[in-house]
Amino acid sequence: MSACGNRNPRGAALVLVLWLVALLTALVGAFALSARIEHLQQRVQDDTGRAQEIGRAGVAYAMSRLRADPLRPPWQPDGRLYRWSFDGARVDIRVEDESGKININLADLQLLQAFLQALDVPAEQAAHLAGAIVDWRDADDLSPPGGGAEAPDYVAAGLPYGPRNARFDTLGELQRVLGMTPALYRKMRPMLSLYGRQARPDPRFAKGPVLTALGLDAALMLAQREQQQQGAGGMSDTPALASGSGTYSIECRVTDQRGRVAVSRAVARNSRSVATGQAYTVLQWEQGMASQ
16 A cells, blocks of 8 residues: 555656646647747738838839930830839839829719710710719709709618719719719729819820710720830830820839739829929829739
């Protein structure tokens, strides 16, 4: 009995030590896993921040290439692709002149209606929606002859708001206009602007539906534009075909060495600021990681 009594405490101590070793191993493993996860998260944040800063550099570079330079031809703000390398990353840049888009605060009813029809919206629906867009931004309570949407129409549709009766502050506000659908808004948005300074878009930079809305032969004009780009080598630097308005939308897609893609989009205007010393002013900025 005495021998058994001596062995039991030693066995219990051994079991306790083994449990402590297992517990410490689990704690060390959990700590190592947590440290690795934090390291990966920090690396992702660092990579994202770096890519976004390269995107900012791409916007600045694009603005510099849009200005006249006797040593090299300027870039064209017609949506063609330009490729640039910076700090080991590939940067794909597209520039569009805002004057080639429809300014929804300046476009008249006829242009809006023609634009909607160019996007395959039926004529009657296009007339009502174009009128609703005009009603949203004008201060009166009268709808155009072809239809529109004033406060009573929003109430009848069960909406808790009415037309703003003021200029659009953002393009996203267009989604609140009575009759607008998410699918149609997505089709319209790339060809709309708040920053163009004229009521009618510049055909030299306009996309097909906008050209059609202007009463022009879109297929012919786009073919001529494509021929000019191919003749110039597509992505290469080309002689100036037309002077820009000075306000541009710029998209920079930054691809890092691991293949991750960050996208920066800006609307910028050539206007040197004495206060900041900047050669351009950023009017709008968006950035984020592209979905894979």
